[in-house]
Amino acid sequence: MKPNQIEEAIEQIRLLPNAQVDCGTEQGQAHFFAQLRNHSSTPVMPELPFDWYVTETDKCLVQIENLIRPYSLPADYLSFLRLHGGITISNEDSAFASLGFGPMAEEWYPYLVGRVGYYENGFLKIGVLRFRNPVEHGFLYVSFFLDLGNRIQRHCIIGVSMWQLGELNLQDVFREPQSCSFCWSMIADSFAEWLQIAAATEGRFRYL
Numbered sequence: 159m160k161p162n163q164i165e166e167a168i169e170q171i172r173l174l175p176n177a178q179v180d181c182g183t184e185q186g187q188a189h190f191f192a193q194l195r196n197h198s199s200t201p202v203m204p205e206l207p208f209d210w211y212v213t214e215t216d217k218c219l220v221q222i223e224n225l226i227r228p229y230s231l232p233a234d235y236l237s238f239l240r241l242h243g244g245i246t247i248s249n250e251d252s253a254f255a256s257l258g259f260g261p262m263a264e265e266w267y268p269y270l271v272g273r274v275g276y277y278e279n280g281f282l283k284i285g286v287l288r289f290r291n292p293v294e295h296g297f298l299y300v301s302f303f304l305d306l307g308n309r310i311q312r313h314c315i316i317g318v319s320m321w322q323l324g325e326l327n328l329q330d331v332f333r334e335p336q337s338c339s340f341c342w343s344m345i346a347d348s349f350a351e352w353l354q355i356a357a358a359t360e361g362r363f364r365y366l
Contacts, residue, residue, distance in 0.1 A: 163350040164238055170357035171245055177361075180243035180260030180267075183208075183215045194261040211261075215240070218259045222270060225277050229306035232313045235284070235349040239270075247361030252289035254361030279332040280307015284315070284349070287363060300363070301328075302345065302352070309335055310344065315352040317363065318342045 171177045181193035187208040194211075219239070223230065231239075243260015244267040246253070255267035257275055268274035268286070276283040285302035300317045309332070310316060318331060322341040331338040345363060346352035355363060 164234060164241075164353060167350070167353040167357045168242060168245075171247065171353075174247055174357075174360055176248040178246045178262070178266050180245065180258065180262045182239060182241045182243040182260050183212045184240040185242075190261065197261055197265055215259065218271070222282075225271060226280075226282055226306055229280060231306075232304075232349055235304065238349065238353070245356075247356065249360060249362065252287060252362050254285065254287045254356060254363075256285045256356075257283060276301070276303075276328065278328055280305065280309050281316075281332050282306055285352075287317075287361065289362070304349065311347070313348055314344050315346045315349065316342045317345045 168179055172179055181189050183190055190208065190211060219236075238256075239258055239260075242258075244256045244258030244263060246255045246266050248254075257268050257270040259270050263269045264272065270284075274283075274286070281303040283301055284304045286299060287302070288299040290298070298319070298321050300319055303316050303318065305311060305314045305316060318328070319341050323331070326338065326341070331341060335342070346355055
């Protein structure tokens with residue numbers, strides 16, 4: 159990963175009219191608290207010190223590390239979580255969100271290890287795209303997973319078309335991914351590339 163790949167994608171996303179980019183603790187106290195004041199449950203600057211939020215971020219990372227052990231997060235995704243926490247891109251026909259744990263988690267996007275999060279057999283859910291195709295299917299959604307366990311390709315991102323699962327569930331897909339290839343496709347070779355595709359397609363990827 160080139161160091162500027164993530165930031166280049168983030169700057170593209172910031173320019174989109176209906177995009178939101180969160181602020182992680184590594185951007186520093188002033189930026190973090192300015193973002194936190196946007197959260198509906200914290201209309202004024204909280205009394206808790208910044209160090210408390212840094213510690214909570216570290217606790218979240220430890221929780222994730224324990225969840226995915228013996229695997230680990232790739233450097234590009236870890237950098238994104240610490241700097242930005244999460245993003246959303248909304249359109250008339252779609253809504254894309256990464257999962258994360260910045261100050262706007264659960265208001266703009268799902269918490270990475272919350273009830274929407276998912277981990278199974280080396281695959282960690284990192285994003286979701288909901289969209290409407292009124293001609294064929296109505297409301298549909300795609301879940302994006304990071305391949306930590308080298309089941310398909312190490313650190314690639316796959317998109318699972320949830321409406322194509324039929325009677326299967328995600329445990330079935332991740333138990334034998336090759337036999338369930340009808341319901342997923344590889345989207346990117348890395349998290350950084352996935353973020354770049356999100357920016358270039360305004361969060362629609364290739365599904366619209």
